[in-house]
Amino acid sequence: MERWNLSPCRILVVLPLSLPRLISVGYCSVVLIQVFVTVRVKIWPSGNKFLFSNENKLVHSWWPRNMERVFPTSLLTSAKEESIKMRKLLPGFIKPDSLRNYVGVMDSIAREHLETHWECGGRDNIVTVLPLVKKFTFAVACRLFLSIDDPVHIARFDKPFRVLAAGLLSVPVDFPGTRFNRAIKAADSIRREILEIIRRRKSVPTATIVDRRDILAHMLTTPDDNGNFMSELDITDKIVGLLIGGHDTASIVITFIVKYLSELPHIYDKVLEEQRRVGDGKSGEMLRWEDMQKMKYTWNVACEAMRLAPPLQGNFREAITDFTYAGFYIPKGWKLYWNANTTHKHEEYFPEPEKFDPTRFDDENGSSIVPYTYVPFGGGPRMCPGKEYAKLEILVFVYNLVKKFKWEKVIPHEKIVVDPMPTPANGLPVRLHRHI
Numbered sequence: 001m002e003r004w005n006l007s008p009c010r011i012l013v014v015l016p017l018s019l020p021r022l023i024s025v026g027y028c029s030v031v032l033i034q035v036f037v038t039v040r041v042k043i044w045p046s047g048n049k050f051l052f053s054n055e056n057k058l059v060h061s062w063w064p065r066n067m068e069r070v071f072p073t074s075l076l077t078s079a080k081e082e083s084i085k086m087r088k089l090l091p092g093f094i095k096p097d098s099l100r101n102y103v104g105v106m107d108s109i110a111r112e113h114l115e116t117h118w119e120c121g122g123r124d125n126i127v128t129v130l131p132l133v134k135k136f137t138f139a140v141a142c143r144l145f146l147s148i149d150d151p152v153h154i155a156r157f158d159k160p161f162r163v164l165a166a167g168l169l170s171v172p173v174d175f176p177g178t179r180f181n182r183a184i185k186a187a188d189s190i191r192r193e194i195l196e197i198i199r200r201r202k203s204v205p206t207a208t209i210v211d212r213r214d215i216l217a218h219m220l221t222t223p224d225d226n227g228n229f230m231s232e233l234d235i236t237d238k239i240v241g242l243l244i245g246g247h248d249t250a251s252i253v254i255t256f257i258v259k260y261l262s263e264l265p266h267i268y269d270k271v272l273e274e275q276r277r278v279g280d281g282k283s284g285e286m287l288r289w290e291d292m293q294k295m296k297y298t299w300n301v302a303c304e305a306m307r308l309a310p311p312l313q314g315n316f317r318e319a320i321t322d323f324t325y326a327g328f329y330i331p332k333g334w335k336l337y338w339n340a341n342t343t344h345k346h347e348e349y350f351p352e353p354e355k356f357d358p359t360r361f362d363d364e365n366g367s368s369i370v371p372y373t374y375v376p377f378g379g380g381p382r383m384c385p386g387k388e389y390a391k392l393e394i395l396v397f398v399y400n401l402v403k404k405f406k407w408e409k410v411i412p413h414e415k416i417v418v419d420p421m422p423t424p425a426n427g428l429p430v431r432l433h434r435h436i
């Protein structure tokens with residue numbers, strides 16, 4: 001058995017997991033031994049050479065600590081109790097019954113958003129996709145999580161969120177002018193704003209709070225197993241986490257769908273054909289829950305976009321026991337980082353891995369995808385609880401977009417950077433063509 005000694009700047013290898021063993025210690029199927037680089041990492045598209053040891057030190061704990069400064073009870077760390085609390089709260093908010101009600105809300109926000117920001121199209125009908133889509137997903141999150149629908153309020157809120165998101169994975173140097181320092185300040189201002197919303201909400205009768213049916217109402221009125229309600233600060237942190245995790249990820253997926261559809265016109269045509277059948281071809285009608293079930297091909301396209309460009313590159317796990325994997329000895333307590341990007345490019349599971357092929361997920365092929373080889377939403381007990389919400393949001397937006405426009409990329413070979421999510425370097429400018 002080899003004991004694995006880290007040497008400086010050793011390139012870490014991707015380790016396909018032996019499933020039974022790693023499931024038994026609570027991990028997903030493909031894991032990278034985690035050592036973290038503290039600089040911006042541009043890893044796209046060669047996804048398998050991006051982790052390095054850092055000066056012989058296993059810096060496994062700085063990322064979570066870093067995030068705690070900007071994001072005290074981070075959802076994204078291995079804070080197990082926080083995860084359990086959140087998992088208890090979210091189902092009430094994103095259970096099928098609730099999701100049904102969101103279709104109409106998401107649809108009307110998408111229509112209004114496209115009219116306001118895409119129809120006028122700027123100069124030469126050119127729009128930049130990523131910042132616009134972020135506006136859309138953020139507006140949906142503000143509406144559904146906090147019942148904020150005033151565009152001015154949303155815009156005021158949006159700016160510090162961008163700063164916070166940019167600083168989450170930054171060098172943890174708290175010095176004026178650094179990304180990290182700006183993120184801490186942004187996080188403070190967001191928390192103050194949300195605390196104010198909470199206090200305003202608490203000042204009205206409980207029945208009115210419940211009436212709002214947003215996630216804030218849910219958090220204010222749902223006690224834990226001991227009958228205790230969440231503290232204001234706790235709610236604030238949960239909302240910040242959800243607003244970040246719940247909108248940036250979906251906007252990346254939509255942006256990549258737009259990118260691939262412009263590169264692959266035959267796939268665009270099939271998506272359009274499917275969407276024209278939705279709602280029995282009647283134009284102008286609002287989307288219904290039943291319509292979402294007719295968007296199978298579009299969802300396969302989204303799944304393939306997430307395979308090639310998973311918004312989250314992976315996540316941490318902690319070894320709860322010593323174990324050996326592929327000859328490497330992993331001691332208990334080590335942090336491990338599983339990686340979706342390299343997992344999804346494994347030739348054995350996804351032949352011609354660089355090819356965009358939505359049929360991998362259709363009825364015939366989808367069922368033979370090996371468990372834990374497709375992990376854009378993670379896996380196991382910590383798998384993303386927002387998957388169905390994200391699915392709905394992505395489908396609603398793509399439906400509205402393809403029914404209105406076809407488009408072409410303005411920068412044919414726009415670079416993709418990963419910081420920390422895959423992002424077109426220029427935000428993906430496209431020239432829109434309205435259907436006649």
Ligand code: HEM
Nearest residue numbers: 083245246249250312315376377378379382383384386390
């Ligand atoms: C396409 C969109 C999304 C993607 C790709 C995504 C991906 C992920 C991934 C990879 C994880 C880590 C899972 C693991 O460690 O096994 C995660 C966790 C999480 N996601 Fe998402 N997510 C998305 C949307 C959302 C939305 C819309 C919400 C909320 C409404 C959400 C809430 C969460 C929460 C609360 C966790 C932490 C779960 C825990 O720690 O137990 N996500 N997500």
